[in-house]
Amino acid sequence: MQPPERLTVPTCIGCWSMRLLADCESDCAEQKLELVHAAAYDELVQEATEAQALLAALAEAERRLAEAPAELGEPAYLAAQAIARAALRAHPARTAEETADGEPPRVRTAWWCPECGSVEASEECLGICVWQPLQWVNLSVHREFEQQVTGQRERVAQARALLAQLAHTTPRPGHWEESLALIRAQAGALLADG
């Protein structure tokens, strides 16, 4: 059996013991399994989705600007501006959120049996364990995805800044082409970089 990528494990909300029992004929083989709380992974998924949407909006805006003949600079700019505004409305910048008390620990080390798939991590509970099914993700899967997401963070921030510039700046009359060319060049460079 391969180590699970994502799994639901009954977890005590007091001491964070984990116990997913299966039945091996004899004793379970124990293999270290590092898990991250699925909420942390899902945040990354959300960030990746957002990044994709922002980059796609920038590409679409750039396309509108690129396709416009010189005399249609104004409508092309306004169309690109509408795209930028819609993208920023749909994906507002995040504010840093504090981790609330009582949140599950981000990372847990458990013991996993490759034969039957049982998962265990024992802690001493002060009271009686209260079990709740919690979702966990394999730490190596999380780390790999995290690297991918953080690797493009800088680029996505630049894309967001460029969209904001497009959304909030309306050129003075007679300067449509100039602004259009400038944004196109910046967007083009950023998109080609990926």
Ligand SMILES: [Zn+2]
């Ligand atoms: Zn087992």
Ligand SMILES: [Zn+2]
């Ligand atoms: Zn407990």
